Amino acid sequence: xxxxxxxxxxxxxxxxxxxxxxxxxxxxxxxxxxxxxxxxxxxxxxxxxxxxxxxxxxxxxxxxxxxxxxxxxxxxxxxxxxxxxxxxxxxxxxxxxxxxxxxxxxxxxxxxxxxxxxxxxxxxxxxxxxxxxxxxxxxxxxxxxxxxxxxxxxxxxxxxxxxxxxxxxxxxxxxxxxxxxxxxxxxxxxxxxxxxxxxxxxxxxxxxxxxxxxxxxxxxxxxxxxxxxxxxxxxxxxxxxxxxxxxxxxxxxxxxxxxxxxxxxxxxxxxxxxxxxxxxxxxxxxxxxxxxxxxxxxxxxxxxxxxxxxxxxxxxxxxxxxxxxxxxxxxxxxxxxxxxxxxxxxxxxxxxxxxxxxxxxxxxxxxxxxxxxxxxxxxxxxxxxxxxxxxxxxxxxxxxxxxxxxxxxxxxxxxxxxxxxxxxxxxxxxxxxxxxxxxxxxxxxxxxxxxxxxxxxxxxxxxxxxxxxxxxxxxxxxxxxxxxxxxxxxxxxxxxxxxxxxxxxxxxxxxxxxxxxxxxxxxxxxxxxxxxxxxxxxxxxxxxx
Amino acid sequence: xxxxxxxxxxxxxxxxxxxxxxxxxxxxxxxxxxxxxxxxxxxxxxxxxxxxxxxxxxxxxxxxxxxxxxxxxxxxxxxxxxxxxxxxxxxxxxxxxxxxxxxxxxxxxxxxxxxxxxxxxxxxxxxxxxxxxxxxxxxxxxxxxxxxxxxxxxxxxxxxxxxxxxxxxxxxxxxxxxxxxxxxxxxxxxxxxxxxxxxxxxxxxxxxxxxxxxxxxxxxxxxxxxxxxxxxxxxxxxxxxxxxxxxxxxxxxxxxxxxxxxxxxxxxxxxxxxxxxxxxxxxxxxxxxxxxxxxxxxxxxxxxxxx
Numbered sequence: 001x002x003x004x005x006x007x008x009x010x011x012x013x014x015x016x017x018x019x020x021x022x023x024x025x026x027x028x029x030x031x032x033x034x035x036x037x038x039x040x041x042x043x044x045x046x047x048x049x050x051x052x053x054x055x056x057x058x059x060x061x062x063x064x065x066x067x068x069x070x071x072x073x074x075x076x077x078x079x080x081x082x083x084x085x086x087x088x089x090x091x092x093x094x095x096x097x098x099x100x101x102x103x104x105x106x107x108x109x110x111x112x113x114x115x116x117x118x119x120x121x122x123x124x125x126x127x128x129x130x131x132x133x134x135x136x137x138x139x140x141x142x143x144x145x146x147x148x149x150x151x152x153x154x155x156x157x158x159x160x161x162x163x164x165x166x167x168x169x170x171x172x173x174x175x176x177x178x179x180x181x182x183x184x185x186x187x188x189x190x191x192x193x194x195x196x197x198x199x200x201x202x203x204x205x206x207x208x209x210x211x212x213x214x215x216x217x218x219x220x221x222x223x224x225x226x227x228x229x230x231x232x233x234x235x236x237x238x239x240x241x242x243x244x245x246x247x248x249x250x251x252x253x254x255x256x257x258x259x260x261x262x263x264x265x266x267x268x269x270x271x272x273x274x275x276x277x278x279x280x281x282x283x284x285x286x287x288x289x290x291x292x293x294x295x296x297x298x299x300x301x302x303x304x305x306x307x308x309x310x311x312x313x314x315x316x317x318x319x320x321x322x323x324x325x326x327x328x329x330x331x332x333x334x335x336x337x338x339x340x341x342x343x344x345x346x347x348x349x350x351x352x353x354x355x356x357x358x359x360x361x362x363x364x365x366x367x368x369x370x371x372x373x374x375x376x377x378x379x380x381x382x383x384x385x386x387x388x389x390x391x392x393x394x395x396x397x398x399x400x401x402x403x404x405x406x407x408x409x410x411x412x413x414x415x416x417x418x419x420x421x422x423x424x425x426x427x428x429x430x431x432x433x434x435x436x437x438x439x440x441x442x443x444x445x446x447x448x449x450x451x452x453x454x455x456x457x458x459x460x461x462x463x464x465x466x467x468x469x470x471x472x473x474x475x476x477x478x479x480x481x482x483x484x485x486x487x488x489x490x491x492x493x494x495x496x497x498x499x500x501x502x503x504x505x506x507x508x509x510x511x512x513x514x515x516x517x518x519x520x521x522x523x524x525x526x527x528x529x530x531x532x533x534x535x536x537x538x539x540x541x542x543x544x545x
Numbered sequence: 546x547x548x549x550x551x552x553x554x555x556x557x558x559x560x561x562x563x564x565x566x567x568x569x570x571x572x573x574x575x576x577x578x579x580x581x582x583x584x585x586x587x588x589x590x591x592x593x594x595x596x597x598x599x600x601x602x603x604x605x606x607x608x609x610x611x612x613x614x615x616x617x618x619x620x621x622x623x624x625x626x627x628x629x630x631x632x633x634x635x636x637x638x639x640x641x642x643x644x645x646x647x648x649x650x651x652x653x654x655x656x657x658x659x660x661x662x663x664x665x666x667x668x669x670x671x672x673x674x675x676x677x678x679x680x681x682x683x684x685x686x687x688x689x690x691x692x693x694x695x696x697x698x699x700x701x702x703x704x705x706x707x708x709x710x711x712x713x714x715x716x717x718x719x720x721x722x723x724x725x726x727x728x729x730x731x732x733x734x735x736x737x738x739x740x741x742x743x744x745x746x747x748x749x750x751x752x753x754x755x756x757x758x759x760x761x762x763x764x765x766x767x768x769x770x771x772x773x774x775x776x777x778x779x780x781x782x783x784x785x786x787x788x789x790x791x792x793x794x795x796x797x798x799x800x801x802x803x804x805x806x807x808x809x810x811x812x813x814x815x816x817x818x819x820x821x822x823x824x825x826x827x828x829x830x831x832x833x834x835x836x837x838x839x840x841x842x843x844x845x846x847x848x849x850x851x852x
Contacts, residue, residue: 045810047582049628056584131595133582152594207628223629224637224810225802226712249712252809255693256800259708263701393813427581427815434580434587445585459586467586 037244037544039526041268041537042257045224045250050210052193053125053132058447062536064190066229066246067108067212069237071099071118072188076532076541079294079348079451081185084237085113085194085213087170094181094488097174105236107196108217115172117194119164123147124200125191128156134191136466137449140183142175179486181493182454189450215241215540225250241540242528261521267544268529270520270537274396277335284521290337292347293535294448295516296456297338299388299404300470302438303509307382315378317508318363320386320441322371323411326364329403330514337519340364341512344504345456346448348533354453354494356501363505364512368411375412385414387421389442391429397443398422404513433469444469444510451533453497457481461509472509476500546843550836557832564828568821569610577602578815613821623818625811631822634807639826641714642796642803646788648716648723649730653788654781657731661738661777662770668743676739680732688791692725692798709800722799726792730784737780741773748772775845782838786831 046060052068055061071086083089087100105113124130126138128148135148142163147156163175176183186192194213199206209218215237216229230245249266251257254273260266262283272280272288280288301308301317308317326340339347343359362370375381388405390397398420405418421440423429432438446467448455459467463478480500487493504510518535528543579593579602597603601612616623622631664676683691699721700708710718745751746769754768789804796805804823811819842849 045627047626047814056582056586128591128595131592131599133592135592136589148589148591150589150591152590154591222637222712223627224634224807250802251709251800252802252806253797253800256696256709256798259696259701260800263704263708265707265709425575425581425815427578428576430580430583430585430587431577447585466589469587 039243039246039268039539039542039544040266041246041248041539042251042254042260042266042270043227043248044271048133049207051132051207052121052190052195053130053134053137055190056133058534058536061190061534062539063210063218063227063229063248064193064212065214065536066216066539067210067214067218068190068193069212069214070188070190070193071101072184073239074188074451074533076530076538078350079353079533080350081188081450084188086184086187089184089187091181091184091488094179094183094486095176097176097184098171099174100171103170105213106234107198107211107213108232108234109196109198109211111196111198112169113194113213114169115166116169117196118192119166119172120200121193121195122164123160124195126161127159128154129159137186137189137191140176140178140180142177144177179482181485181487182452182490185452185490186450186455215239216246219245239540243539243542243544246539246542258521261523264523267523267525268520268537268542269522270518270531270535272519272521277337280519280521287522287524287529289520289522289529289531290517291519291531291535292339292515293518293531294346294348294451294533295445295535296341296344296346297443297445297513297516298341298344298510299441299513300444300510301441301508302436302470303473304436304471305439307439310379312378313382314507315374316381317378317511319371319374319378320408321360321363321508321511322365322367322374323408324404324511324513325366325407326514327366329400329407333400333403334514337517338514339517341514344461344501344510344512345453346515348448349451349453349456352491352494353451354456354497356498359498359501360505360512363508371411372413381412381417385416386418387440388418389421389423389429389432389438389440391424391426392422393425401443436471441511442469445516448534453494453501454481454485457497457501458485461504470509472507474503474507477503477507550840553836553839560832561825561828565614565821565825566610568824569613569817570606572812572815572817572820573606573609575812575815581815609817613818617822617825622822625807625819626814626816631818634819635822635826638802638804638807638823641801642789642792642805644714644716645719645722645726645792645796645801645803646785648719649727649788650781650785652723653727653731653734653784656727657734658738658770658774658777660731660735662742662765664735664739665742665746665773666765673739676735680735683728683732686728688725688729688794689798691728692722692795695721695725696798712802714801714803719801722795722801725798726788726795730780730788733780734777737777738773741776742769745769745773771845775842778841778845779838782834782841783831785834786827789827789830 044059047057048054048060050060050063052064055064069084071084072081073084075082085101085105087102089097089099091097122138125132126135126144126147138144141161143161146158147161149156165173167173196211198211209221215232215235217232219230220228227248231241254271257269258273258276261269303309330336330338330340342364343356345355347355349355388401390401401420405420408418409415446460458481459465461468461472461477462481463473477500480496484493484496487496518531520531520537522529525545526542528541530538532538579596580588601609624630625634660676664673667673696708699705706721707718751768754764792803793805793808796803797809807819808823
């Protein structure tokens, strides 16, 4: 790098006023190989303060997963929920749970992890006054409606969830307001992490430098720029960090992060820019990862709108589903970073978890003749044409929406049957959906919170569920979901959920399009890089050469 | 002179109020940001209402504006989406952008005036045509293209510079972004200087100076350049604000965490305090730069007097 320094100085002299600092400033820690077993990874600025119950996007979630461990942890390979801090979680009726925690766990500031750490954290997250984005994760716990009434302007009548009772420092009981056999498997989600006493006594101090009980601790955090995480030697779990730490650098543009990876200034990029997908294999070879993640993309229908509310219209929706050439679109537009979908869940669940390839059957296979026939049988497209709504600001949806419409148009032999309809911002787009203002199909996506088939079905398709964008209402579906939740045997529960899912084939409230993959690339300094089912790198397993 | 400055300062008040209001309305027009916070999930009404209340979004637009302006005059610029006070963001972002702007400004002024002078003194010759061709190319190629191309070749292929700016934005890392940022303005400065120099070199006072037998160096620097720089200084002065605002693109390409980065994040997350706060400061810088330029005229040209 001697030549480089000289050039820099030469140009620096040109900047007369600044020459003095030009050569001295240097680029601290960003050139040359990685130092001291630290992984240098790309990051995006978290949208919200780093509270577990207020973080619902992946960038903040990444950090929380490094500095926290919960009752359960999802196995990074199989997605199965495994006991972490929990010694045991038992129930006889799928409604009352007895949670015993392992003794001896500590937060990195020395405070112990007790049943109070959980109870206080959950009460904090549920309390309406704290306006936490993840509050609804506690809605199954008894007393939630008192702590967090749903109506606008209502005031809570309690500050503590009545369903949580402390037995001892290592044991507490949870009462749910309805039967939910798979509930323990949701406890690996970030919203359920325990919080140390210092979170409540010095809240602003904690937010500046969050303290958890996970394999890493935060050494330094410059908001909006960089976070340095270091291996915590006092960590109690069996998944201690295999490296000395992780430096997360904020990049505004994933293209720049990718360029920095090529220049050797960074070791790990977990978001390959779409424009580089063509080159990534030749650039990185086997150091490029492209694996299914727990994300499914769909097209939802406003079942409340005229034209989509009749029983006949289900045939039209099935026909549209069969008119989409998923395989071609995933290859041409997404360069195989999406997989054609044939059910409403995700491959990361695995067969035991409820993923079933081909559950949708011929209704999700491309079949132009049958498609045209079904649409005609159902009375044709409402008003003779449809639009597919999407938001234009993020995610580059235009390309695939146009391709999907093109596929439908080709099948129907009508160039104007389907066109894309952009909405300026994501916020505006979501507002229209929430306020039931859609009259035409629109794009929708679901990223799982926890790897359970329940999470793919209930929030989206249960009557009046929080994310039921289609406003789908099927007594049969609801009945089967309730039945599945009450099932005490988990494989039985999964198969009942699949029965419910089969109802979606008949009614087609949303067309499954494709499963989204997670992608990452890394430098030759690293080994053992993998993505977990949430498409986040498994940082603690990464080894630095 | 004093009265002139006071008059100018007073004129800034309506400009300041007008621009902040326009920007406030524009950010507001993007719609309700709360729905986007919940991602693909429908927000639960009670939590959404709480957040709207905390962000003062449950009031009418004029009320929000008055509330915001009141806050500003007490030095409180509100909080960003991630809960940090906007003043803190400014504290970390402005020094970085000012450094980048200075680097770009120096490159632009030195290289631009230098090229313009050469072209102006050698009108019609190869050097002149060379500068013309160079400036045309620079003006024609968009900033982001030069940015990515330079980044790829200098950063990845030849390892001459870091493709992205390291934390704390050391000056050494800022030179490549500075060149990219300065590019287009540099071309304008060169063209402007050339025309001005070409014109003035035919002026009477210059012929007199040559006739007096002054050394060529003195003729060019003191007599020719000083008089030719008046239009260039005007451009350079107003361009400072332009450079700071133009940094949005450059900062994104080179991952510089300055004003452009914060503005981009603010717009993406529809956070009015961040966007309006930063733009307000940019407006003030713009106004101040203009005033300084006007005062500089008097220094450069003794014929101009401010009463």
